[in-house]
Amino acid sequence: MNAYDLVVVGGGPAGVAGALTAAQAGLRVALLDSGARLGGQYFRHLPASFHASREGMLHHGLDRFVRQSGTLERLADLRLGHQVWAVTRQEELLAVHAVMTSDGPHGHPVELPVVLRTRALLIATGAHDRPLPFPGWDLPGVLTAGGAQALLKGNLVAAGRRVVVAGTGPFLLPVAAGLARSGTRVAEVLEANGGLGLAGHPWLALSKAGEAAGYAATLLRHRVPYRTRHAVVAAHGERELTHVSVARIDRDWRIRATRTVECDTLAVGYGFVPQIDLATQLGCDTGHDLDGSPIVTVDASQSTSVPGVYAAGEPTGVGGAVLSELEGRIAGLAIAAELGTPPAGEPPAVPGLLLRRRTRLRAFARALQQAYPVQDGWQSWLADDTLVCRCEEVTLGAIREAQRLGATDARSIKLLARPGMGWCQGRMCGHAVACLAGQAPQPPRRPLAQPITLGALERISDDKPN
Amino acid sequence: MKDLAGARPEPAFEITVDGRPVSVLPGQTVGAALHAAGIRSWRTTRFGGRPRGLFCGIGVCFDCLVSVNGSPEQRACLLVARAGDEVVTS
Ligand code: FES
Numbered sequence: 001m002n003a004y005d006l007v008v009v010g011g012g013p014a015g016v017a018g019a020l021t022a023a024q025a026g027l028r029v030a031l032l033d034s035g036a037r038l039g040g041q042y043f044r045h046l047p048a049s050f051h052a053s054r055e056g057m058l059h060h061g062l063d064r065f066v067r068q069s070g071t072l073e074r075l076a077d078l079r080l081g082h083q084v085w086a087v088t089r090q091e092e093l094l095a096v097h098a099v100m101t102s103d104g105p106h107g108h109p110v111e112l113p114v115v116l117r118t119r120a121l122l123i124a125t126g127a128h129d130r131p132l133p134f135p136g137w138d139l140p141g142v143l144t145a146g147g148a149q150a151l152l153k154g155n156l157v158a159a160g161r162r163v164v165v166a167g168t169g170p171f172l173l174p175v176a177a178g179l180a181r182s183g184t185r186v187a188e189v190l191e192a193n194g195g196l197g198l199a200g201h202p203w204l205a206l207s208k209a210g211e212a213a214g215y216a217a218t219l220l221r222h223r224v225p226y227r228t229r230h231a232v233v234a235a236h237g238e239r240e241l242t243h244v245s246v247a248r249i250d251r252d253w254r255i256r257a258t259r260t261v262e263c264d265t266l267a268v269g270y271g272f273v274p275q276i277d278l279a280t281q282l283g284c285d286t287g288h289d290l291d292g293s294p295i296v297t298v299d300a301s302q303s304t305s306v307p308g309v310y311a312a313g314e315p316t317g318v319g320g321a322v323l324s325e326l327e328g329r330i331a332g333l334a335i336a337a338e339l340g341t342p343p344a345g346e347p348p349a350v351p352g353l354l355l356r357r358r359t360r361l362r363a364f365a366r367a368l369q370q371a372y373p374v375q376d377g378w379q380s381w382l383a384d385d386t387l388v389c390r391c392e393e394v395t396l397g398a399i400r401e402a403q404r405l406g407a408t409d410a411r412s413i414k415l416l417a418r419p420g421m422g423w424c425q426g427r428m429c430g431h432a433v434a435c436l437a438g439q440a441p442q443p444p445r446r447p448l449a450q451p452i453t454l455g456a457l458e459r460i461s462d463d464k465p466n
Numbered sequence: 467m468k469d470l471a472g473a474r475p476e477p478a479f480e481i482t483v484d485g486r487p488v489s490v491l492p493g494q495t496v497g498a499a500l501h502a503a504g505i506r507s508w509r510t511t512r513f514g515g516r517p518r519g520l521f522c523g524i525g526v527c528f529d530c531l532v533s534v535n536g537s538p539e540q541r542a543c544l545l546v547a548r549a550g551d552e553v554v555t556s
Contacts, residue, residue: 034525034544035544036546041524046471046473046493047492047493047494047546048493049475049476049491049492049493050471050473050474050475050476050491050493051473051474051475051476052471052472052473052474053471053472053473053474054470054471054472055471055472055473101545109534109535109537109540109545110537128522128524128526129522129524131521131522138516138518138521138529139517140506140507140517140518140519140520141506141519142521143520143521143522143523144521144522144523144524144527146522146523146524147520147521147522147523147524147543148523149523150523150524150543151498151501151520151523154495154498155491155493155494155495155498155499155502156470156471156473156475156491156494157494157498157499157501157502159501181470182470183470239507239517240506240507240517390518390521390527390529391527391528393511393512393513393514393516422528423527423528423531424526424527424528427526427527428521428522428526428527451528
């Protein structure tokens, strides 16, 4: 099979913009995404079978994204339901290894291997929620904020009947507003940072009106209490969530006073973790975001330190959908210039206007991140028997014990007590374990970016490269 | 709820969860259908026997594993349900 000019991994705003820009410049482009539809987390939307005529109501900018996706479908090879687990170098090319879940005999889902060869790669893998552990956070009914959003935007399912939304960051607002508008009772929104209430929300202060103001108005209209310097510090219930302990906290997030709030669902999120596994596999240079998250280092053209490998959107620093789209577009232009097909009607290099816009949006993203730090006081919410690693069921006590035995850094703690060794490979607890060890989170060292079954690996060895 | 997005979903179909019927709107994931049906806990952990269901909702945490039509360890939050799917919890 002929190689592609560009393979894009990730079908959110950055990936779609990058793929579309490059395809419009005449490149042969494939885009892979693990989801059933384009959109990523931000533009997650309903399946066509819902015939949703007013879906734009659920999202800012969705209509435009859908138009872009439609154009992309005609110009590029779209491969949905593909999970990319590795990228390797093959002589002059890159080989993108994915598994695609498909129907086997008797309707069994089976994973089939797919390998695409390409001259350039754009990593647009987005980010996932960053949860913090607290007592009871593994009870069913406790969801990440992004999980609650995915149920609503992708399935039209309300996460619960009576929901508490908690954590930190601007993302809590669309989650709470979406639930309120769906008719769900949002008992409270609890923002761990800030001290000024909804009107003084840093997002509102930074962006004059628009999106944030709309969410704020929705919360007011539904009389949803919005409390800053508050957090959910424990979740309770027998087999499912029935109530949470809500605490008033100080600037360092230490508990001042607690009370109980009944709810069947908690949507909780403390920012995002950029997904950079593919970049670290390839040996791309990494750095740290303002909040310490490992991110991929890119130059002005979104190129990583590895030739032919570009990154755009959250993997280069969490900044939201608008910045992601812009970075994707810049990457697409740069890749087109690099591979020698200047886009029709545009100069080959990236216009200064786009670069200046990116500088502005990045400054805005930094200001937002500064407004919503994660403070160490969350560690005081945990008891000895609180799970830190959900997969391997490692408690805070087990981690402290490992530290007493001489494990001083996150890596030795992991080897001794096994947090981060389970199914999710530390994606859920990695940040917390690093904080407990007193370290900044380190870039992931996962040999596979996605767990794949042995069966799929066997089929790969049968699949002779052509 | 449907008003919110002006949705006119196609007619629901059924899947079974441990033999019990659960209604699904075409296009919904197995996880979303279970959650909507009030089934929120469908897995028990190996060591502590702790109940688990959806957590991240986007395929990252692996807490939502179910067996579907005999294939074990499928992420319910990612897998789009199809009529007649037999879901078995553990
Ligand atoms: S809920 Fe996290 S993987 Fe399905």
